[in-house]
Amino acid sequence: MIKYYFKEKFFKITDHYPVLDENKNEVYFIDQDFTFFGYKSTVSDKDGKALFNIDKKIFSLFQTFYIDFANGDNMEVKSKLSFLSRKIDIDYNGEKLKLSGNLFDLGFEIRKENEVIGRITKTFFALTDTYELEVIDEKYELPLIALTISLNNMKDTQAIRANSSAN
Structure with a gap:
């Protein structure tokens, strides 16, 4: 089991921040591009080697992210309609x-069939979005990091929509 920690900057147009391991070492770096619509980011290792890219589908009823890994793997992350909890x-x-x-x-919790392969916890009392990722199945380390970043953007987008509709 491995734990990683994500903490965004307070003010951001573009974002560059590290992902820390349990010993507070910088292991990965997230570089978010500035876009008026959608979301684009690249995650690199500590040597600057790009590991995967995240792109958000611009026009979609439910938020959808496409992740392309440097090794040729790919992942699609899609939110679902749910009233009491996020799915x-x-x-x-x-x-x-x-x-x-x-x-x-x-x-x-992230599951493959009935097996929990990871957990994401958001810190409640923090000025910026702060997450802890617990990777239980290390085979899914990079996909779970990508999922954490996508989840954070989903929550940010939802908060922006809620604030704009309240005004």
């Missing part, structure tokens, strides 16, 4: 994974 379907190279969250969107 996300993931297709990783034909394998079906599922993310489900609690009522307050602070804790999530």
Whole structure:
């Protein structure tokens, strides 16, 4: 089992921040491109080697992300309609994974069939989005990192929509 920590910057137009391991070492780096619509980012290792790219589908009823890994693997992350908890379907190279969250969107489990392969926890009291990723099945390390980044963008987009509709 491995744990990773994500903490975004407070003010951002573009974003560049590290993903830390349990010992607070910088292991991966997230570089978010500036876009008026959609979302684009690249994740690199500590040596600057790109590991995967994330692109968000611009026009879609449900938020959808496409992840292309440097080794040729690919993943699609798609939110589903749900009233009491967040549900996300993931297709990783034909394998079906599922993310489900609690009522307050602070804790999530990722499952392959009935087996939990990872957990994502969002810190409640923090000025910026802060997540802990627990990778239980290390075979899914990079896909779970990509999923955490996609989930964060889904929550950010949902918060922006809620704020704009309230005004």
